[in-house]
Amino acid sequence: MVLDGILVLLILAMAWRCVRTTDLFEAIIVFVGLGMMIALVWTRLQAPDVALAEAAIGAGLAGALLLANLRQLPEDSSAVRWRSSWLWWSLWGILGLALGFAVVSIQTTPVSLMPLVQAHLPESGVTHPVTAVLLNFRALDTALELAVLLWAWMAQRHLFEGNFKAFHSLQGGVLKTTVKMLFPLVVLIAVYLLWRGSSSPGGAFQSGAVLAAAWLMLWLAQLPGLNWQRLSLKVGLLGGVMVFFWVGLLGLFQGAGFMGYPADQAGGWILLIESVAALSIGLLLASMVLVSMPNFQEQSP
């Protein structure tokens, strides 16, 4: 109880500092710390799946992405600023009151889909409820989410401009040696998370994020990593969505409906989709972060 209170105060203070400070580097570093604290909150709210994803994405990849872009952006930006007036503050207060009322009223009418999920869990092919929801009960949502990721990646590719500042130089080979040691371990952890996903927290998203972090690490150490011109890589980027929809169509022919699997084969199909989706998510996230990094053009002219 006291712990919750301290954690909440800490988070609110960090969020305030993050939006209030005038130093952008400080804002980013506070944002990364905020991601770590929020991962703690998710574990406290009994959502370890989400905590895994937040620890990998919010506390890891987001920091690298923001910093890589901060160096390329000019100091002053043409952000539209509003002058603070009593009108703005009163609107803000009214919105706060309305949201507070909504939060209070939603608390008094508890609704849960959990009984429904648990009733159908045995026929989903996995034993972990969150994975069952993601890849069986609401599989179409997850497939479309992968498509959104792909779309954002394509849009970002077309927007990007090629003037980069180089990495800060380093002396000695400590970074390279350590990354060479860490890389197999990181890939092993990604596979482990994927494997755990069917019975306990873990799964394609978390595994993909950890894979992306592994490739990011290789890039930061300037070791030979992925070659973005390779055809197999492009297939890998598209693979998640494609396999997802093919398996979905297969369900249509077998009479289980689009995106439905027969109950006895569900486990195998889910494992296949999850492995390809994890690879795809990892590649997409890695390339989204790497596009904004120095030296990216060297390998993809």
Added chain:
Amino acid sequence: MMLFYQVMMGVLLLCIVLGLVQLVWGHNSADRLMAVQLLGTIGVAILLLAAQAYEAPSLRDVALVLALLAAVTGVAFVRLRPDKEDRKP
């Protein structure tokens, strides 16, 4: 035993508050980077204690990923820090 773990977690959270003070009033980017590194390590320790106290083994996986990604963040911050350092004599 539960009480002991909770007290330890509370003390560690207070350490995070101290780290946050350093994060906000640090003198240069290296200080802030150290503070965020400390935050990550304390977060790992809290997660491990919580996994033991609440018998929730999946929290150890979260700790594993957090420890790993703290390293990636640290490397990224050193290699991509802003060019102009706030050079205070």
Added chain:
Amino acid sequence: MNWLEAGLSWFGIGLISLGVVFFIAGSVGLLRFGESVNRLHALTKADSMGLGLVVIGLVLQAPGIAVGLKLMIIWTLGLLSASLVSHLIGQSLCSQRRDD
């Protein structure tokens, strides 16, 4: 057998408390030391000793071998990342000082 387990449990409690003391010392040091390099020294103490003692204390109370091994992997990872990042921070501090 019972007194052995009780002894291990108390030993674990002692180690965890000592680890937390290291964390406190590290954060206070981070706040109070004057030079960036000194602060780095405080940070590494908290990182390696604090986390290490907490992990060893928890290993003594771990429910099984696999959990103990996983805890040791986490500690190894923490040690590697702490030493790597402090080395890099040290380099960046040096290059800054050379530029000035």
Added chain:
Amino acid sequence: MSVWIYSLCALGLVLIGLYGLVRSHHGLQQLLSINVMGSGVFMLLLALAARHAPADAVPQAARHAPADAVPQALVLTGIVVAISALALGLALLRRLASYDKGASHD
């Protein structure tokens, strides 16, 4: 009880994010504010999901009444979409900045 604390924290995060979105000086900080607001929304969803299992009684409650899985799956997809939106927003900002620079040189 802790569900209440986190619901109020979610409310606070959304309001702080809105404040930052309107008042910050730089486009990058506005993107950060949007992400802070997003974290607030995720926190409210998860707090509602954990409502049936009070966090103070985790060891018992975690086995008998797990938190609702559907909002958790929603938030999981939401986090990945949020990072891709952040990446896209940063790319747009950089394009905008280079456009501004080109316009001032001409």
